Amino acid sequence: MVGWTGAPACVADVSDSSIALVTGLDTDGHRWQAWLNLDNAAALLVEEPEDVDDMSLWLGTPEFEAAVGRKRAELDAEVPADAEGALLWASAAGVQPAAQQTRIEELLRAQETFVEELFDALLDELGFPEAVHSAPQP
DSSP states (O other), rough: HHHHHSSSSEEEEEEEETTTEEEETTTTTTTEEEEESSSHHHHHHOOTTTSSSSSSTTSSSSSHHHHHHHHHHHHHHHHHHHHHHHHHHHHHTTOOOOOOOHHHHHHHHOOOOSSSHHHHHHHHHOOOOOOOOOOOOO
């Protein structure tokens, strides 16, 4: 999309409205990424042990919960760098972020039923204007 438009782009790869991987790319090839709904992302990203034949038998076990907790901590440790990358990207995109890094970090750590709401809030805080929808021409 960046190559086609010649402008920075920010997209969210949303999975079942529960998690999203947000990616921003500028025209110089600089990229940032962040997960939204970290608890759900951690549960999805945790590596399945090699000795587990049936994933459904592992889900909900104390071992699974511990693995999710470790993955959640890893994702949480990345939040400050992700927030900084988002703000740098927004600045390169020519918008003025409405928030400080701490607010972006709050959003990256927030949990919402519908991750699309977090993505909308993130774009708002990064200073992007609302999309203008035009009526189709007859």
